[in-house]
Amino acid sequence: MTARRNKPNGIGMVPTIEWYGSHVRMIDQRKIPSRTDWYTCRGYRDVIKAIQKMVIRGAPAIGIAAGMGLALGAGSIRAKSFGSFMKKFERMGHEMLLARPTAVNLRWAVDRMAALARSMEGHSIEEIKAELRLESERMLNEDIEINKQIGENGEPLIPRGATILTHCNAGALATGGYGTALGVIRSAHRKGKKINVIADETRPWLQGLRLTAFELMREGIPVAVIADNAAGFLMRQKRIDLVITGADRIAANGDVANKIGTYQVAVLARTNKIPFYVAAPLSTIDPTIRNGDLIPVEERGAEEICIFRDRQVAPVGTQAINPAFDITPARYVSAIITEKGILRAPYKAAIKKILTAP
């Protein structure tokens, strides 16, 4: 089934994820741009599978999916007592946490759902189930609002006429809608700043070539894709004015885990004296992790590199090393754009302050 409706999620395009009756459905991001197919989840394990197989990806979107997945799971629990319900619900949460290791938003969502459920002791199981579903809807809507605020906060950093490099897809498809890095880009575009975007294609999964190009072209924002190999050359030629990416987890000291290749872009930006910005909601900050080297980095299968749409490209039996994320030390980050404002070095203090602010 092909989704062609305009959704009121703030971006006039296909929604990333939504409730559909008693099911959760999401656009299958493995198939964009060739197709915009719905992927329907009837139970929480369908959602876990969707996260693992990257039907849905992007740290904030994974968080929302986990929330909706747990609400789905809660709906299926048969329990007579609150204690028995919570035991089963928390087990689902543990399972959900294992879907992917790097993006902290997954844990954030699981914790939020569990906290809500725990706070409802004394209510009926049916009330708790209904409230969990509502909570997952609030997570979606809040995320869109947060992204718009990130866009508004980051927009002043974008000079008129700037050419902006972005890596991976930190757009509407990576979030509830609007996007983090692409949210800033959207806001600058809507302010009439006449920006241009260069999108790293972002191997191996080609989020830039497939998803970022798709989103920006739909919105009429000028975009050109490049092989990831070309970013440094274009910077050296002064054809890129600044870089913005999203983040999958930010450590207490400001180190950033993000899509593999982000570290390289940050180093090249520094070498070429170009600002490197990270746009992310506060839910991406993990104050329990001291520095980036302690963030678990998922390693994915060789087939993502060696096989392309079911066709073997590498010699049969080729070994591959396929880390899905990398760590950018905080010293390479010019600023972190959040919904509550822009953080600057020293990040440890700035992060502490913003997380404890009222």
Add this chain to the structure above:
Amino acid sequence: MTARRNKPNGIGMVPTIEWYGSHVRMIDQRKIPSRTDWYTCRGYRDVIKAIQKMVIRGAPAIGIAAGMGLALGAGSIRAKSFGSFMKKFERMGHEMLLARPTAVNLRWAVDRMAALARSMEGHSIEEIKAELRLESERMLNEDIEINKQIGENGEPLIPRGATILTHCNAGALATGGYGTALGVIRSAHRKGKKINVIADETRPWLQGLRLTAFELMREGIPVAVIADNAAGFLMRQKRIDLVITGADRIAANGDVANKIGTYQVAVLARTNKIPFYVAAPLSTIDPTIRNGDLIPVEERGAEEICIFRDRQVAPVGTQAINPAFDITPARYVSAIITEKGILRAPYKAAIKKILTAP
């Protein structure tokens, strides 16, 4: 037709290019590793087309192809006088020069063939034609010998047990045989140094994933491919000990034009305090070009990025910027390994000295 013979070109594998009766044939590198098909050239324009379409690629291999192509072209010239022969031959040379702009070996080969022809004034046209063909065969055989010498000269730079990152394919397939960067790797392997290779897949054309993996696996040299995005992360994790690449043109000051992405690898190597070596024959050095920024960088079509084996991957109509090469400033180059020895900074003096040495 599938080529499975072992050829005595020093590497016990498929030859890159060879004379086959009155034709020139080459392995079609667009199809490796799925197929090892011959691509047969009956005239010099077939060779130009093969170079443009990257049936054959790699700076030294392009040089040899140009030499053989011009010998093919010479064979087809109908001329009664030396002057008329030379006029036609030089016109072919001009056409050949336009096939691809960045690798200087193309010009080197055209100049060498033209100089030989010019030196034979007084000989019969048939003698000149025969000698041009012999010259192109000498170019092939010399190149293999040069590569072996590069390998021998570079091998002492490789520590026992080292893990070596290479970018693109600077191997047997990029040369007459044995390879430049992969020649050094072959020599270290044959010395029993127990090396491991990590090959950047090298988008958009995937020379690393397809060709370097193919060559090294055939020789039993341990190799793992990575997305180009992962090189920096692995360096930061201290999983790469050194980098070796080839070169398409080296300026008088030591700046290196090579496959797009090389500059990024060099910057990342410097940031992570890892040696970055370039292995190339002296024919790759262009003393007429003062610095790298004066080297013409070929821009290729968007389809190399947006279309994958006839399948549209990007949204239809996606713009792309596709520079095929980049420039690595000499300050990032730890050493240039040539057949006459190892050059170190200051490169301007070292290059001048080695090019004027007897």
